[in-house]
Amino acid sequence: MFRHTPLRYGALVLLASAALFQAFTAEYFGLEILTEIVILAMLVIALDMVAGFGGMVSLCHGALLGVGAYGYAILSTKLGLTPVVAMAGAVAITGAVAWVIGAICARSHGIYFIMATLAFGQMGYSYVFEAPLFGGDDGLGGIARLDLSLIGLDLNDGRSFALFSLGVLAAIYGVAVLILRSGLGRSLSGVMHNEQRMRALGLTVWRVKADVFGLSGLISGLAGVMAAQHVMFVSPGLLSWTVSGEALVVVILGGLGTLVGPLLGAAVFVLLKHEVGALTSYWHLVVGILLIAVVMSRANGIFGWIEARFGARIERRAADAVRDIDPREVKTDA
């Protein structure tokens, strides 16, 4: 169950304006970074959906992004389909794969679930790496971007592509909110809080989990398609478990279960990587220490901390007497 609070709206407005400002004023490398942030944000929204709102911590979302990317690459280059059809196909394939994974892993919990998703992700990675169809370690190049010349947009221009990605991200965010507010989203929330009780109420729990995982897969697939179009090249590294790990890091850094937090986390993570990387070749160390610090601080990431500190105050000020408060937002001991 997801609700927009004034704080979240504010954060969204802030992020959106910063992104638009960057899109219109930045030079080429700035646009590259913006697009990288936006695509990562798409993936982490998908991950937050299942991990933050469904309690299913997944280490295969990187692989799902890879499936989307490779799906688009194969459909458009090897099978010669038009970009729009290839995009739709790739997204659908990824959604289906994710649904199957979700269904198979539905019976596992906690660390076993994490391991199961890791296993599937690695299977995908091994398969893509070795199948000659996918070009192996050298990857596949020559991927074309979507042709929007009908509405006067040349996506081969960095700025247009960045703006297009922003548009896609906004759409994805909207879809994620709709899903989380729907009946399915509420069921998911129930499952996360008490699976046994939901089963007792007659809910087919595995199907709820699979459905949400599948929807998350659709989003991840779209992120993958955008990634493939951005770089115009795919390589097996996209499916590696470390990509999934990094996505998880970003969600935690931003704030699990807030949907807005991961957006912030994506921006912070990418910018940090670039800044630190420019200073030293040991940026893994910095990121590692930062991650440890964030997790140990018990705050729910950066945005979770902001919400805990200030959210309650703002909420109370804007609250109605009749409105029922979501317990998660009033907790101050995170």
Add this chain to the structure above:
Amino acid sequence: MSLDLGFWTLQALNALQLSMLLFLLSIGLTVIFGLMHFVNLAHGALYALGAYFAASAAAVGGYWAGFFLAPVAVAGVGVLLYSGLIQRMRKSGPMAQVLVTFGLIFALLDITRIVWGDLALGLEVPDLLAGRVALLGVEYPAYRLFIIALGLAIFGALAFVLSRTQIGAMIRAGVDNDAMAACLGINVERLFFIVFCVGCALAGLAGAVAAPLLSVTPDMGLQILIPTLIVIVIGGLGSLKGAIAGSLIFGFVQTFGAVLAPQLASVLIYALLAAVLVIRPVGLFPAKG
């Protein structure tokens, strides 16, 4: 591919050796999880540290210096990690633990790069164990036999400790129900600390032992992590029997898979893992049925 018995004996010995190496790594990790419910993804990084310590010690004092010093050094690192990090994270859920140890992996990766540089290091097999032994009709490297023997010895020692000594009983009680064990007066915190350090020492020993066989590179920890996780999940978390069963299964599937169906071999082991997770999520021989 031949049907000659010597070939299959050779492969069986290879499988056994791989299993023993993985056993040394997985036993530490599984008991830590079984007892402390703590997922330590950085176990692979500790293994790498063990290999690096051994390489440095061996440069000064020969292979055996490395062999004895590495576990001690890594146990020392374990003490630091426990008091600084693990103790505080113990009560957190699996996700927080996964992330903290993930962060540790990153940090330790760069620390090994900073201290020991980017170039690969080598470690020589000691003269005592160089050369081959004629065994069951094949000539097999003595060092690999040493690994098999070491693994079996450690298995035997741990089995003895866990089933015949008081501390073993306390550990088993803690694994079964740590709250109850604490009620019975067992100092569970101290037990966790000991178990964690012993687990780290075993990881360091595995690194020191593997170093002459493989190479000592900064990413060796990452490479061994996934096989180790697969072993403990298939075998079952928290038990010695699970660790040895999982290691043997992985070792044999991997080795014979590579021989019989190399293209499928890498997918095969993950498919096996997925199958176990679906059919019997707790693994084959978990500590708590």
Add this chain to the structure above:
Amino acid sequence: MKRALLAALGLATGFAMPATAQDIKVGLLLPFSGVYAALGNDIEAGFTTALEQFGSETPATFEIVREDTEVKPPVALAKAKKLILQDKVDVISGIVSSGVLGAVRDMVHGAGVPLIVANAGNDEATGEACSPYITRMSFSNGQVNRPMGKWMHDQGIRKVYTLAPDYAAGRQMIDGFVQTFTAAGGEIVGQEFTPFQKTQDFGPYMAQAKSSGAEAVFVFYAGGEAISFVKQYDSFGLKAELPLYGSGFLTSSLYVNAEGPAAEGVITALHYVPTLDNPANAQFVEAFKAKTGRVPSEFAVHGYDAGRALIEAVKAGATDRESLANALRQVSFDGPRGALSIDPATNNIVQPIYVYETIAGTDGLTQKVLAQLPAEADPVNGCEMAAPVSN
């Protein structure tokens, strides 16, 4: 705030003074973090050594901008775009991994920026995917291994078992060898490709090689896998009855000492070893040792010759991207590897290949050159380019 700063920086560099005709801005696109950092550092050290040694031969000054590819194609592409569009470099050099080369190829070709490849060896880069802007000063996978096929046959070897990791480079290396070995009349009695970077225990494969009836084993492995392979091969005692041959990356001077005595007696072929006996190499080894404290590897010489090639191009009068790309296709000089030149039909380097044996030296392992095989241009292999305009 950070974004505003970034935006401002971007605007500022956009307005920066354009380089004068005699200032050459070079982008070094190499891995400086992660597993391949050692190679990146070696190539960079070689490159700067060349600029120091030969820079005085031209009045031009060289400015270097370093960017870390992390051996990840998307990261490398973003950095390449930065170098080209924001830093406005005149030429890029580097690229360790063939995957990264594949990712940046279209960008570099489309933007018309010369790229001097200082490692990546995939055959297509100077084959179907060739470009008048991409010049390779390192090697191609086939080139390093083809001469070995004929040479081994000349030594009387008739049956060979091959092993390599299962990825594009591994297959290309073995294909190069197999082509010439079978053409000369030899027989490949078995082939195996091991899961790339996932195989740590080569025991099962060595057992297979042993029972295949081969007279010799030819392999390609590099880095950590090479170290593991060579040591394990020795531990099984196979070297005596089944001599080990391979592509020189197996016993590269960068890590052969980690292999220890196990590497002694292994015969491999490569385009460079530090013990080559010619004045250019003596000068290079000395300068490199003084700078870094270690003996140069083949990766270092790639960087060195890339730097030298750039200087030669500038000496021939090139000043901007177009003229540099054109001039680079026509460089030839005597370097530490011997007589080198670029074949304008493919833009790949033409260089002699050395067969050498690893032996124990006074200060670790060293390489004894057994034969120098003549330089051969790569077959055109699908490359279609217009000839360069003569300097």
